[in-house]
Amino acid sequence: MNSTKLLHAQGWALGSTSALRSAATRRPAAHCAKTAAATRAAPTGWAQIRHKSGPYGYTQAKSLVYSKYGEPRDVLKLHSHSISPSFPQSTVLLRTLASSINPADVNTIQGTYGVKPTFSPLIGTTEPSVIPGNEAVFEVVGVSSSNLKVQRGDWVIPAKTGFGTWRTHALAAESDVLKVNKDGGSSSGGGTLKPTQVATSFVNPCSAYRMLRDFAEPTLREGDWFIQNGANSGVGRAAIQLGKLWGYRSINVVRSRDTPEKTQELKDELTALGATQVVTEEEFLGREFKDMVAQWTCGSREGIKLGMNCVGGKSAQTIAKTLGPGGAVVTYGGMSRQPVALPTGLLIFKNIRFLGFWLSRWADQDVQAKERTVNEILDLVREGKFKDGPTVEVPWNWETEEGVLRDAVQGTLEGFRAGKGVFVFGET
Numbered sequence: 001m002n003s004t005k006l007l008h009a010q011g012w013a014l015g016s017t018s019a020l021r022s023a024a025t026r027r028p029a030a031h032c033a034k035t036a037a038a039t040r041a042a043p044t045g046w047a048q049i050r051h052k053s054g055p056y057g058y059t060q061a062k063s064l065v066y067s068k069y070g071e072p073r074d075v076l077k078l079h080s081h082s083i084s085p086s087f088p089q090s091t092v093l094l095r096t097l098a099s100s101i102n103p104a105d106v107n108t109i110q111g112t113y114g115v116k117p118t119f120s121p122l123i124g125t126t127e128p129s130v131i132p133g134n135e136a137v138f139e140v141v142g143v144s145s146s147n148l149k150v151q152r153g154d155w156v157i158p159a160k161t162g163f164g165t166w167r168t169h170a171l172a173a174e175s176d177v178l179k180v181n182k183d184g185g186s187s188s189g190g191g192t193l194k195p196t197q198v199a200t201s202f203v204n205p206c207s208a209y210r211m212l213r214d215f216a217e218p219t220l221r222e223g224d225w226f227i228q229n230g231a232n233s234g235v236g237r238a239a240i241q242l243g244k245l246w247g248y249r250s251i252n253v254v255r256s257r258d259t260p261e262k263t264q265e266l267k268d269e270l271t272a273l274g275a276t277q278v279v280t281e282e283e284f285l286g287r288e289f290k291d292m293v294a295q296w297t298c299g300s301r302e303g304i305k306l307g308m309n310c311v312g313g314k315s316a317q318t319i320a321k322t323l324g325p326g327g328a329v330v331t332y333g334g335m336s337r338q339p340v341a342l343p344t345g346l347l348i349f350k351n352i353r354f355l356g357f358w359l360s361r362w363a364d365q366d367v368q369a370k371e372r373t374v375n376e377i378l379d380l381v382r383e384g385k386f387k388d389g390p391t392v393e394v395p396w397n398w399e400t401e402e403g404v405l406r407d408a409v410q411g412t413l414e415g416f417r418a419g420k421g422v423f424v425f426g427e428t
């Protein structure tokens with residue numbers, strides 16, 4: 001059990017709004033006199049009183065939750081609860097600034113993801129439930145002590161997966177968060193970050209980073225080629241940009257849009273990001289593709305060393321056929337829901353290696369490596385060398401209705417989307 005879960009299991013600080021309201025009415029009236037100014041002056045132990053703070057400094061919070069697996073539209077509920085101002089030792093109160101909606105979050109809600117979350121009644125839901133979401137940036141609005149390594153005003157991200165980020169506020173153990181430098185501070189300096197940039201800096205960029213670095217044997221060098229499908233996805237765009245920065249050349253497969261002009265627009269967009277070649281699935285699966293690749297790579301003996309697959313089916317197979325001897329196909333997603341079929345000859349005669357990548361496994365094994373990689377990505381963002389992908393912002397204010405939040409999640413697995421959904425928190 002991680003320390004946040006432990007905190008919750010001990011019943012600290014969290015309760016449904018109604019339960020805490022009745023508890024609050026039993027407290028001495030003197031507590032009511034605490035003003036916002038007094039709270040700001042108090043160094044520790046009290047949350048900053050915000051617009052939506054309840055009586056006695058209790059923070060009013062809302063979380064999306066689900067208590068059984070299913071389609072997001074059917075199972076997600078918005079739950080209100082309160083967080084007590086007397087924090088346990090080594091904890092921080094967080095206000096969410098932005099949180100992304102990733103395909104894996106939806107698969108987890110559907111119950112089809114590789115890891116199952118633990119259902120619990122910790123925030124006072126009537127049935128044991130889970131707070132979904134894995135990627136977010138929070139502002140620290142309260143701390144249990146002035147000795148902690150994060151302090152009020154800092155921005156933090158979850159240290160490990162399973163944090164539950166689709167909520168307005170969270171009480172977390174200090175060890176469950178990692179501080180990010182929102183104002184620069186790297187050796188290279190640079191500009192201030194936007195919450196949406198930080199909230200999308202982990203899942204996609206770190207996946208692209210690790211797959212490009214860790215799977216080709218020998219490791220990719222300047223001038224080497226890789227090929228990927230789903231190239232306009234968050235991961236795909238990150239791979240294009242990191243690849244370009246590191247001197248790699250890329251072949252990028254996308255699905256055609258509904259007009260040739262829109263398809264060309266998408267190709268141009270990815271080329272501007274740093275893609276060497278962009279092809280549609282039709283071109284990729286066509287007879288001439290082999291010759292096109294031979295021409296691009298000048299028939300090099302090594303050929304293409306790395307393929308990244310998030311689609312599956314015929315597309316994954318064609319990636320494998322495109323690789324040179326000993327090349328690696330890394331599968332990290334299955335957007336088409338088609339299985340990856342492995343042609344026997346590729347295994348025997350070309351020794352193509354088929355591998356899988358799972359970011360959670362990498363990040364949870366080595367939190368310091370996660371911190372380093374995220375900070376490296378954020379440095380590149382600040383320096384203007386790494387562009388965040390297109391996003392569809394979903395405002396989440398105190399009054400935002402459950403249905404609006406649910407619909408935003410439901411659409412995530414539909415294809416041809418304008419960008420990644422990101423909850424952007426306003427007046428909460």
Ligand SMILES: NC(=O)c1ccc[n+]([C@@H]2O[C@H](COP(=O)([O-])OP(=O)(O)OC[C@H]3O[C@@H](n4cnc5c(N)ncnc54)[C@H](OP(=O)(O)O)[C@@H]3O)[C@@H](O)[C@H]2O)c1
Pocket residue numbers: 102103104203204207230231232233234235236254255310311331332333334335336337357358359360412413414415416417420
């Ligand atoms: N293993 C890991 O650790 C890990 C980490 C990050 C992401 N992922 C996985 O990587 C995949 C992409 O994630 P993301 O966050 O980058 O996604 P995203 O930005 O939401 O993009 C989704 C991508 O999937 C494509 N797509 C959707 N439906 C498709 C279909 N039926 N056939 C072919 N392509 C389809 C989209 O193409 P169109 O624009 O043409 O619709 C788009 O390129 C997901 O499967 C996700 O679960 C895995």
